[in-house]
Amino acid sequence: MTSPLTPQEIQTQIAPLFTRHNPNGIYLANHSLGRPLDATHDKINEYLDHWYSDLDDAWEPWLQTLDSYNAKVKSLIRLPDPGSVVLKTSAGQGLRAVLNCFPQRTLNIVTSSLEFDSIDFILRTYEAQGLVKTNWVNPQPTEPVPTLTADDFIAQITPQTDLVIISVVNFTTGQLFPDLDKVIAHAHSNEALVLLDTYHSFGVIDQPWPDADFAIGGSYKYVHGGPGSCWLAIANPQAHQTLDTGWFAKKELFGYARTADRAEDHRAWWESTPPIIQAYQALPGLEYLEHFTVEKLRATSLAQQAQMSQIFRDHNIPIFEPEDPTQFGAFSLLPAENHKEIVNHLKQNNIKVDSRNGFVRFGPHPLNTTEEFALVAQTLSKMN
Numbered sequence: 544m545t546s547p548l549t550p551q552e553i554q555t556q557i558a559p560l561f562t563r564h565n566p567n568g569i570y571l572a573n574h575s576l577g578r579p580l581d582a583t584h585d586k587i588n589e590y591l592d593h594w595y596s597d598l599d600d601a602w603e604p605w606l607q608t609l610d611s612y613n614a615k616v617k618s619l620i621r622l623p624d625p626g627s628v629v630l631k632t633s634a635g636q637g638l639r640a641v642l643n644c645f646p647q648r649t650l651n652i653v654t655s656s657l658e659f660d661s662i663d664f665i666l667r668t669y670e671a672q673g674l675v676k677t678n679w680v681n682p683q684p685t686e687p688v689p690t691l692t693a694d695d696f697i698a699q700i701t702p703q704t705d706l707v708i709i710s711v712v713n714f715t716t717g718q719l720f721p722d723l724d725k726v727i728a729h730a731h732s733n734e735a736l737v738l739l740d741t742y743h744s745f746g747v748i749d750q751p752w753p754d755a756d757f758a759i760g761g762s763y764k765y766v767h768g769g770p771g772s773c774w775l776a777i778a779n780p781q782a783h784q785t786l787d788t789g790w791f792a793k794k795e796l797f798g799y800a801r802t803a804d805r806a807e808d809h810r811a812w813w814e815s816t817p818p819i820i821q822a823y824q825a826l827p828g829l830e831y832l833e834h835f836t837v838e839k840l841r842a843t844s845l846a847q848q849a850q851m852s853q854i855f856r857d858h859n860i861p862i863f864e865p866e867d868p869t870q871f872g873a874f875s876l877l878p879a880e881n882h883k884e885i886v887n888h889l890k891q892n893n894i895k896v897d898s899r900n901g902f903v904r905f906g907p908h909p910l911n912t913t914e915e916f917a918l919v920a921q922t923l924s925k926m927n
């Protein structure tokens with residue numbers, strides 16, 4: 544088991560990378576918008592410098608950077624060949640590209656009722672248009688945190704199922720989906736495809752690529768990449784074709800042929816003129832993960848969450864303490880009916896957290912200190 548970063552390593556190696564941002568109090572919403580690295584500023588300037596000085600010739604370094612982004616994500620999610628990653632400006636855009644790769648008919652989808660709003664809303668919108676029929680798998684009503692089970696998914700997957708969508712780590716409960724391989728194998732034996740939403744596991748949990756067909760994710764949270772830097776991973780790009788396409792997916796990019804011949808390489812799932820600045824914006828975060836390793840950052844997050852729980856417990860704050868914290872993501876939960884009130888109270892005291900569906904979420908970053916956790920606990924104790 545990898546050891547967490549030591550306080551000294553955090554001070555000498557992590558702190559110097561984050562000197563430009565000003566948390567203005569205690570920032571514990573790192574599971575939402577991640578902190579910007581100092582290098583992000585310089586990298587975005589590099590993008591602009593190419594534009595200012597090279598004009599049209601900027602495309603060469605720009606496309607190299609985009610390739611580098613795609614390659615780094617591919618390596619971090621351990622996607623094997625012939626898999627490919629394509630930059631999207633949202634996870635939802637990645638989901639739509641997958642929905643639009645099936646032959647035109649009403650698709651049968653199996654997913655949970657606990658998916659993030661973007662996924663949920665897109666599916667409901669497709670359903671309203673008659674393009675999708677969704678079987679929503681409900682969590683087991685375990686206390687205090689509901690749990691999704693593999694068996695409940697398996698029970699809904701039939702030979703009629705086209706696509707199964709699963710969050711690897713759930714955005715509300717933090718639960719790491721159990722027995723993912725079992726569900727994927729069952730979906731495949733029913734000839735259904737599987738799309739994983741990795742938004743809360745990318746950069747958090749280092750695991751071999753599960754045998755999924757697609758994955759979506761983004762850099763907004765744990766990868767310090769800000770909004771707009773997301774991606775779709777396709778395990779076998781030549782096996783499916785999406786309607787979400789454009790001229791950058793053509794067989795010969797500058798051939799100007801009037802055909803629908805598609806690239807046979809990594810560009811098969813590209814669309815029109817690609818976004819570039821998002822690749823520059825996200826690269827420093829990807830390099831941060833490569834340098835410190837997801838494993839080390841995970842060990843640090845687990846140690847911090849354990850420390851925070853201990854401090855909360857000492858203040859009689861009923862934070863949820865799972866039997867096995869390794870089966871949860873990078874934020875801790877405080878179940879509370881008055882969750883919005885708690886978030887506001889903390890905000891008034893310059894402490895930034897958030898809440899979802901009855902749970903206040905506390906997401907530590909290596910730069911959060913024990914003193915900060917104690918101050919949060921004291922502030923919570925003073926609430927009446």
Ligand SMILES: Cc1ncc(COP(=O)(O)O)c(C=O)c1O
Pocket residue numbers: 632633634635636659661662710713714740742743761773
């Ligand atoms: C699980 C999950 N999926 C997706 C997203 C983002 O979706 P989109 O990029 O479509 O806004 C989030 C953002 O919080 C999320 O938590």
